[in-house]
Amino acid sequence: MFTNYLKIAWRNLVRNKANTVINVFGLTVGLSSCLLIGLYIQHELSFDTFQQKGNRIVRLIMEYRFDGSQESSQGNFTSTYVAPVFVHTFPEVQSAVRMTSSAVTVRYEDKLVREPNFMFADSTFFDLFAAQFKLGNPRKALDGPNKVILTETTAKKYFGTDNPVGKILLIGSDSTAYQITGLVADYPTNSQIKFDFLASFSSLKANQEQTYFNANYTTYLLLKNEGSLATLAPKITPFMKKEMAGSGAFITFHPEPFSRIHLHSNYDAFVLNTTITYLYILSAVALLILLIVGCTYINLSTARSLERAREVGIRKVAGARKAQLFWQYIGESGMVCLVALLLSLVVVLVALPAFSNLTQVSLTARTLFSPYFLLFALLITVAMSLLAGSYPALVLTSFQPIQVLKGLFKHSGAGRTMQQSLIVFQFSISIALLVGTFIIQKQLAFIQQKKLGYDREHVLVLPISQRMVSNLSAIKQELKTNPDVLSASRCVSTPVSIVGGYNMRSATMSEKAQMGVTANPVDEDYIKTTGLQLVAGESISEQDVKDIRLADEKTPRQYHFVLNESAAKKLGWTPQQAIGQRMFLDNSRPGVVKGVVRDFHFESLHAAIKPLVLFPEDYGRQLLVKVSGRNLPQTIAFVETKWKQLAPYLPFEYRFLDDDYTKLYQSEQQLGTVMDLFAGIALVLTCLGLLGLSAYVVQQRTKEIGVRKVLGASVASIVSLLSRDFLKLVIVSVILASPVAWWAMNRWLNDFAYKIDIEWWFFAVAGLLAVGIALLTVSFQSIRAALMNPVKSLRSE
Structure with missing residues (x-):
């Protein structure tokens, strides 16, 4: 049938x-x-399902505001002080790990490579997260400064089939010697934690800080059991109120379940969320x-x-x-x-x-x-x-x-x-x-056609190190000998994405009446290079930068600030009224307002424009090079040649500012x-x-x-x-x-x-x-x- x-x-x-x-x-x-x-x-949906302890891990989200401010800011960052305090204070917390990831220069013999997935983590990393060790002892691999673990793919890239354990890599622009102490299997692609190098967190000088400020790191907690989150969360804010009493600021933390980060969090992990x-x-x-x-x-x-x-x-x-x-x-x-x-x-x-x-x-x-x-x-x-x-x-x-x-x-x-x-x-x-x-x-x-308030066309972005800063003026001058190089500027953040959190107040406001603000350390050429539009006053000058560099204990620093229109308005000034006004960017940076720029979009169009302060400093992470757009291949080749002559300790890498903007979306x-x-x-x-x-x-x-x-x-x-x-x-x-x-x-x-x-x-x-x-x-x-x-x-x- x-x-x-x-x-x-x-x-x-x-x-x-x-x-x-x-x-x-x-x-x-x-x-x-x-x-x-x-x-x-x-x-x-399978992200991090291989993490056996994932249901007991939480990430701390920091919320902060300054006294007098009605608005709180949040982010997936903490100071290095939070992890040890939470482990010793709350019985629900079994362990914690502090982590940060960045691009770092790695040298081995004649190889000089800028590695984009270089992560620092405490030795407790392996208490929380799974890792398949091929060589080395997970208990000792990160238990001291200047130790680093490689993934299998990275080890093959540098050492072929040789055993890498015990060998030395020179890390960073200062060529610090790091000993390779372990080899682990590559992490799966469906992981919110991504690294090619895993170095000891104690290698960073910040690991012994005792402040809740300087929040530049990510902290994960391992709870004793799944139910611990319900009892831990209500305890954090009352505890932090006591900790912050009299500081002029309110800081607290919200534990975010590890399993919800990739699909439900507003804050990216070490890979972009979906x-x-x-x-x-x-x-x-x-x-x-x-x-x-x-x-x-x-x-x-x-x-x-x-x-x-x-x-x-x-x-x-x-x-x-x-x-x-x-x-x-x-x-x-x-x-x-x-x-x-x-x-x-x-x-x-x-x-x-x-x-x-x-x-x-x-x-x-x-x-x-x-x-x-x-x-x-x-x-x-x-x-x-x-x-x-x-x-x-x-x-x-x-x-x-x-x-x-x-x-x-x-x-x-x-x-x-x-x-x-x-x-x-x-x-x-x-x-x-x-x-x-x-x-x-x-x-x-x-999004592509929106007038952003800055010029993102034909701007090269080159990563730099602090070692370059003392010689950066000479480098900029050498680059500008080419008529197709219009200007160059050192900064911490490009105008595409500025995230530094600070607080500000005018000199007439009390110290407790602080206002949250985003700020960016820059040099004298930042406004010119990025095409920001001054609506009042003047740009930061070369002398302003020198004044900061030469200041000492006997001669306290006096800053010259450039505000955006939103920051001036928040302080109660029109752009013209703001010029010459005394203000503070945090209590450690007194100074006067020198200029006001037209509001520009320094975040994605998902967010409204917020108050922003540009201020001079003698450090930076990136060099912006504005070029004419004519003879572009030859101009890039010229910049590369000068770079290799003047900064041979850093590999030449560049990207376009326009590409950074596109990646936001x-x-x-x-x-x-x-x-x-x-x-x-x-x-x-x-x-x-x-x-x-x-x-x-x-x-x-x-x-x-x-x-x-x-x-x-x-x-x-x-x-x-x-x-x-x-x-x-x-x-x-x-x-x-x-x-x-x-x-x-x-x-x-x-x-x-x-x-x-x-x-x-x-x-x-x-x-x-x-x-x-x-x-x-x-x-x-x-x-x-x-x-x-x-x-x-x-x-x-």
Whole structure:
């Protein structure tokens, strides 16, 4: 019996080749899209699952404000003092680790490399986090200064197959000797902790600080058990109030569960976070694509039900039960879905490298063919078989054999309504995705075209060390001997992202009335190099920088500040009034306001512009080099040559300021690209189903078309007749999809402080595009039918 069912199913699929091709192609594309998205989501959801103690680890988020301020600031940073205090104070805390990561220069023999993933951590790192040691003792590997552990890939890069343990690396611009004390396996890609080098935290001079300020590090706590978080969290703020009493500031900490950081935190870990909203959007897109494919299968199968009515009637008369017929047709659906699954696995395997590059996530064939993921794919296929096959099976098995055999059976009104509803549903999904794509791309264009208040074009960013600062004036002068080098500036932060937290007050305010502010140490050329616009006063001068450098205990430092308009306003001054006013940046930096610059965006457009202070200092992390843009390769080569002559202890590395800005919106760009791809797929699949259904409708009306042509109907009138009903359904889809798309995209845009307005033409363009594509799809079949010889048409029946 089963073999007979398979033969019948195969014959039906072969007989209706067009339907079969459309269904298999649509299901293959739909399942491939779903599997690719599923691989990405699985990777993101699996972050840090290999950490056996992950459910007991928390990260501390610092909240602070100064007395008199109504606003608190937060961040994923602490001072080095917090970890030992918490371990000794709270019984819920078993251990703690302090960590920081940065780019560091590494020298071995003739190799000089700037390594971007150099991490410092306490020896307690291995109390909290898993690591597979290949060589070395985890208890002793980081128990003293100037010790470093390498990953396998890094060890191979420097030492090949030799044993690296015991060898010496020269670290930093001062070439401090670090002994290699261990070798560990590479950390998985789905980890929020990423390093190539892991050095002892005690190598940093900051490890013995006893202040809650100087918060530049990340602190993780290991709790004694999972329930400890509930008892620890309420104790922290009362304890910190006692600690900070009389300090003029309020500081507290919020423990953040380790397992929630990657998808739910507002603060990145040591790799960029992924927002859970992004995964929800991708999951919804995958589901909607599967629904579109399922609707196509249902429509084409029910449209062909008349052709199979006689088969059903004969089977019922021969004694077939309804359940037998139902499962036979479900089996046919399963056969089609299984073929599509096998094809989609091949498609995914081929598309995986491109999709990995698109999402910037390392997805491998090993994950695709893992038992769990194959089971997931099989479950989707079974669900698809049931979803797509159930309704057509119910329609077919509900036929009355007597009516069918007498030729009295016709499609019911309910059946036509179901077909029309599914077409509307398919196009509603496609139009909503199109509108979402338009709005996302428009917002991304707005981000790129927004006037930021500084010049990010043709600015090179070169990492520097403190060793360079004493010789930096000479280096800048040498660079400017090239006419295409316009200016150069030392700074801590580029104008793309300034995050330094300070407090400020005017001289007329009490010491307790501090205001939170972002500030950036710069030199005299910063405003010129970045193109900031002075609205009052003057820029920082070279003498201002010298004054800071030459000051001593007998001659206290007097700073000259440049505020942005928001900072001046917060202190109660207009830009003109601010010039010459005395103020303090923290109590340790007294000085006067020398200039005010126009507000500029020093964070992403997700955040509103805040008060900012630029002030002179004799240190920095980056050198900005403004070039003309002419002869760019030659100019970069010139800068490299001078760099190697004047700073041979640092490798020459550069990036463009414009690239830094683009990276701020990496997740939005990925979302836009993915939405482009899958909105296009959704529209193609919708039109594919419409093509198959319109072909069937045209076939059913062949005789009618022939009669109309004999009576003098024109080709245009016949095309209009056949297309009209479908176009009405697409217009209804536009009406239904528009409010849903507006609601969803309005919520997405609310995450931006600066955003586009959702305009009516987004919906009009999406609607016209959908109508146009639908018209082309239907017209293709309609024109073929209208051009057919009417004699041939009348003979066809």
